[in-house]
Amino acid sequence: MLKAVQNLGCSSGFLSQLWKKAHHNTACGGLSSIAISTNPLSNSASTRTRRRHATTTKLDSFISPVFSTRGTRSETRSESNPDATTSPSSSSAGNVSKINFCQWCGGPTKHDIPDGEEKMRAICTVCDKIAYQNPKMVVGCLIEHDNKILLCKRNIEPSYDLWTLPAGYMEIGESAADGAIRETWEEAGAAVEVVSPFAQLDIPLIGQTYVIFLAKMKKPHFSPGPESSECRLFDLDDIPFDSLAFSSIFVSLNLYIDDIRSGKLKFHYGTINKRPGSSPSDMHAFSLDNHLQC
Amino acid sequence: MLKAVQNLGCSSGFLSQLWKKAHHNTACGGLSSIAISTNPLSNSASTRTRRRHATTTKLDSFISPVFSTRGTRSETRSESNPDATTSPSSSSAGNVSKINFCQWCGGPTKHDIPDGEEKMRAICTVCDKIAYQNPKMVVGCLIEHDNKILLCKRNIEPSYDLWTLPAGYMEIGESAADGAIRETWEEAGAAVEVVSPFAQLDIPLIGQTYVIFLAKMKKPHFSPGPESSECRLFDLDDIPFDSLAFSSIFVSLNLYIDDIRSGKLKFHYGTINKRPGSSPSDMHAFSLDNHLQC
Structure with a gap:
C-alpha cells in the first residue's frame, strides 16, 4: 500500500480518498473515545x-x-x-492579584483587563508591560x-x-x-x-x-x-x-x-x-x- | 479478548503475560519510531x-x-x-538577567544559582523568592x-x-x-x-x-x-x-x-x-x- 501511495503521488482526488481511509483507520480514538464527566x-x-x-x-x-x-x-x-518554590497552589495559581510589581522595571502594577483581552492581568503602571501567567x-x-x-x-x-x-x-x-x-x-x-x-x-x-x-x-x-x-x-x-x-x-x-x-x-x-x-x-x-x- | 481479560483479573503472572503482549501490540511506535537528527x-x-x-x-x-x-x-x-506581548524571543526566552525586580515584594533581584539547583535564577534580595521561568x-x-x-x-x-x-x-x-x-x-x-x-x-x-x-x-x-x-x-x-x-x-x-x-x-x-x-x-x-x- 505504501508503494502504491508513493507512485500515485499527491493529486487532490487521491488525497481526498486517503482522507476517508485515514479517518476510518485512525490510531487515535476520535470522537468515540471521548469520555466526558457527567458527575464531576x-x-x-x-x-x-x-x-x-x-x-x-x-x-x-x-x-x-x-x-x-x-x-x-x-x-x-x-x-x-x-523543584519550584513558586509552584502554584490551588489558591494562587493564576492569582494575578499577587503580582504587585513589574519584574522588568520595578514599577507598581495595576490589575485590569487590557484592551482586546478578557482576563484580568497585572499591568505595569510605569512601562505598561503585562505580566502574563501561563500553565x-x-x-x-x-x-x-x-x-x-x-x-x-x-x-x-x-x-x-x-x-x-x-x-x-x-x-x-x-x-x-x-x-x-x-x-x-x-x-x-x-x-x-x-x-x-x-x-x-x-x-x-x-x-x-x-x-x-x-x-x-x-x-x-x-x-x-x-x-x-x-x-x-x-x-x-x-x-x-x-x-x-x-x-x-x-x-x-x-x-x-x-x-x-x-x-x-x-x-x-x-x-x-x-x-x-x-x-x-x-x-x-x-x-x-x-x-x-x- | 476483553471479556477474557476481565474474568482473569489482575494476578501478577497474568499481568506479566499481558505486559509482553501490550508492548508487542503497542499503538505507539516505541523505539523503532524514533528519528533522531544527525545533521541538525x-x-x-x-x-x-x-x-x-x-x-x-x-x-x-x-x-x-x-x-x-x-x-x-x-x-x-x-x-x-x-496574544502575549511578553512572548519569549530567541534572545530573551529564559533570559533570567532581564528579571530585575521581585514581582511579589518589589525588591531588587540577584542572579545566581540557588543551593541544590544548577540553573541561574533571579532571586529576590529582600524576600528570597525565586522567579522561575518555564516554557x-x-x-x-x-x-x-x-x-x-x-x-x-x-x-x-x-x-x-x-x-x-x-x-x-x-x-x-x-x-x-x-x-x-x-x-x-x-x-x-x-x-x-x-x-x-x-x-x-x-x-x-x-x-x-x-x-x-x-x-x-x-x-x-x-x-x-x-x-x-x-x-x-x-x-x-x-x-x-x-x-x-x-x-x-x-x-x-x-x-x-x-x-x-x-x-x-x-x-x-x-x-x-x-x-x-x-x-x-x-x-x-x-x-x-x-x-x-x-
Missing part, C-alpha cells in the same frame, strides 16, 4: 484499589468520570512539584523494567513519604523528553531513554500540565536523589495506590495498567479537575474528564 | 514543496532530520504568538472540514500576512483542549469540538511547546477574528507551504498530510530545534528531532 468530583466505586479485590469489574470502568480510592492525608498544599509543564517518566515500574518515595513536601513517578518542571531550553530524562536522573539516579509519549494530563485548577513518557533504563541501576528517600521497582499488582503522591500519578499508573491489560499501549489526553482546596494526594477529590486516547 | 539545521532535499513536484519521493522522507523548503522573509522576531504552551486546532483544512492569515506581527492554524497561549484555569477551542473561536470565529490529540512539538530555543488537536466545526461557519485578515479552507494539495507563519505549523501540516497519505492518523511528539536568530517563518532554519509517533 463525586465519589465512585470504580476504583483501582477496589478492583484489585473485585477483578471481574469492567476493565475500563476506571476510565470513568471519577477516580476515588482512599482517604485523605493531612497535607493542605495543592498538587505541586518539588507550567511537569514532565516525567514511567519507567518499565522487567515488567515492573520504578517509583520514588518523596523526601520533601508536598506529599512527603508518598510514592511518585520521577517528574518535575520543564525548563526553558530543553524539550519535554529531555526534561523528563533529567528529572529521572535527579530523583531516581537512573539514566533512561524515552520510548514513547504516554499521557498529557492538564490540571486547570493549579495551572499544571503533566506530560508523561514511557521510558526504559539504559542500565539497570537506580538510587534515590536528594528529593527521594527510596526508589523501588514495583510489580503492577503491588503498586501502592493507597500511598501515591499526586492525582496525576494515580491516573497515569491506572491508564498504564489498563493499557497493559487491554494488550495495547496508547497515548492518553485528559483533564484532571480537582476539588478546590483538596490535598495533592486526595484521590477522592478529582475527576478525569474529556479523556481521549490514540 | 542543515538543508535537505526532502521537502514538502519539492515533493509536490516530485511525488515519487519516499513518503515519510519529510519526517527527517531537517525540514527546509523555502526562502526567508524579512521578520527578525522569533516564532511567537500574538509556555501554545494550543491550537487542526480543523478538518470536507477534506479541507482551515487556515487563518495573520493580521498581526510576527509573520503578518502568513497562514497559520488557529492557536495561542494556554491560560491558567483552562485545559489545553479548551484553550485550543477558545483560540479557534477568537481567531477563526469557528465553534469546534476536539476530536483527538495530534501533536506535541517542543521548541526549546524559544521556550514554547505547541499542542495541536484535531478538531471539527460544530457548524460549517467561520470568519476572521481581529488577529486574522482572512480564514479559508484549503485542499491538502493547495496548502500554502510557501507562506506559512511558523515552523510548528509547517511541521504539523506535513505530519498530518503524511498521516492521511499513509491511511492512519497518529499522535506525534517531536522537538523543533531552530537556528538562533532565525525568523519564525524561515523553513530553512530548523530541524525536527526525536520524532516519536503513536
Whole structure:
C-alpha cells in the first residue's frame, strides 16, 4: 500500500480518498473515545484499589468520570512539584492579584483587563508591560523494567513519604523528553531513554500540565536523589495506590495498567479537575474528564 | 479478548503475560519510531514543496532530520504568538538577567544559582523568592472540514500576512483542549469540538511547546477574528507551504498530510530545534528531532 501511495503521488482526488481511509483507520480514538464527566468530583466505586479485590469489574470502568480510592492525608498544599518554590497552589495559581510589581522595571502594577483581552492581568503602571501567567509543564517518566515500574518515595513536601513517578518542571531550553530524562536522573539516579509519549494530563485548577513518557533504563541501576528517600521497582499488582503522591500519578499508573491489560499501549489526553482546596494526594477529590486516547 | 481479560483479573503472572503482549501490540511506535537528527539545521532535499513536484519521493522522507523548503522573509522576531506581548524571543526566552525586580515584594533581584539547583535564577534580595521561568504552551486546532483544512492569515506581527492554524497561549484555569477551542473561536470565529490529540512539538530555543488537536466545526461557519485578515479552507494539495507563519505549523501540516497519505492518523511528539536568530517563518532554519509517533 505504501508503494502504491508513493507512485500515485499527491493529486487532490487521491488525497481526498486517503482522507476517508485515514479517518476510518485512525490510531487515535476520535470522537468515540471521548469520555466526558457527567458527575464531576463525586465519589465512585470504580476504583483501582477496589478492583484489585473485585477483578471481574469492567476493565475500563476506571476510565470513568471519577477516580476515588482512599482517604485523605493531612497535607493542605495543592498538587505541586518539588523543584519550584513558586509552584502554584490551588489558591494562587493564576492569582494575578499577587503580582504587585513589574519584574522588568520595578514599577507598581495595576490589575485590569487590557484592551482586546478578557482576563484580568497585572499591568505595569510605569512601562505598561503585562505580566502574563501561563500553565507550567511537569514532565516525567514511567519507567518499565522487567515488567515492573520504578517509583520514588518523596523526601520533601508536598506529599512527603508518598510514592511518585520521577517528574518535575520543564525548563526553558530543553524539550519535554529531555526534561523528563533529567528529572529521572535527579530523583531516581537512573539514566533512561524515552520510548514513547504516554499521557498529557492538564490540571486547570493549579495551572499544571503533566506530560508523561514511557521510558526504559539504559542500565539497570537506580538510587534515590536528594528529593527521594527510596526508589523501588514495583510489580503492577503491588503498586501502592493507597500511598501515591499526586492525582496525576494515580491516573497515569491506572491508564498504564489498563493499557497493559487491554494488550495495547496508547497515548492518553485528559483533564484532571480537582476539588478546590483538596490535598495533592486526595484521590477522592478529582475527576478525569474529556479523556481521549490514540 | 476483553471479556477474557476481565474474568482473569489482575494476578501478577497474568499481568506479566499481558505486559509482553501490550508492548508487542503497542499503538505507539516505541523505539523503532524514533528519528533522531544527525545533521541538525542543515538543508535537505526532502521537502514538502519539492515533493509536490516530485511525488515519487519516499513518503515519510519529510519526517527527517531537517525540514527546509523555502526562502526567508524579512521578520527578525522569533516564532511567537500574538496574544502575549511578553512572548519569549530567541534572545530573551529564559533570559533570567532581564528579571530585575521581585514581582511579589518589589525588591531588587540577584542572579545566581540557588543551593541544590544548577540553573541561574533571579532571586529576590529582600524576600528570597525565586522567579522561575518555564516554557509556555501554545494550543491550537487542526480543523478538518470536507477534506479541507482551515487556515487563518495573520493580521498581526510576527509573520503578518502568513497562514497559520488557529492557536495561542494556554491560560491558567483552562485545559489545553479548551484553550485550543477558545483560540479557534477568537481567531477563526469557528465553534469546534476536539476530536483527538495530534501533536506535541517542543521548541526549546524559544521556550514554547505547541499542542495541536484535531478538531471539527460544530457548524460549517467561520470568519476572521481581529488577529486574522482572512480564514479559508484549503485542499491538502493547495496548502500554502510557501507562506506559512511558523515552523510548528509547517511541521504539523506535513505530519498530518503524511498521516492521511499513509491511511492512519497518529499522535506525534517531536522537538523543533531552530537556528538562533532565525525568523519564525524561515523553513530553512530548523530541524525536527526525536520524532516519536503513536
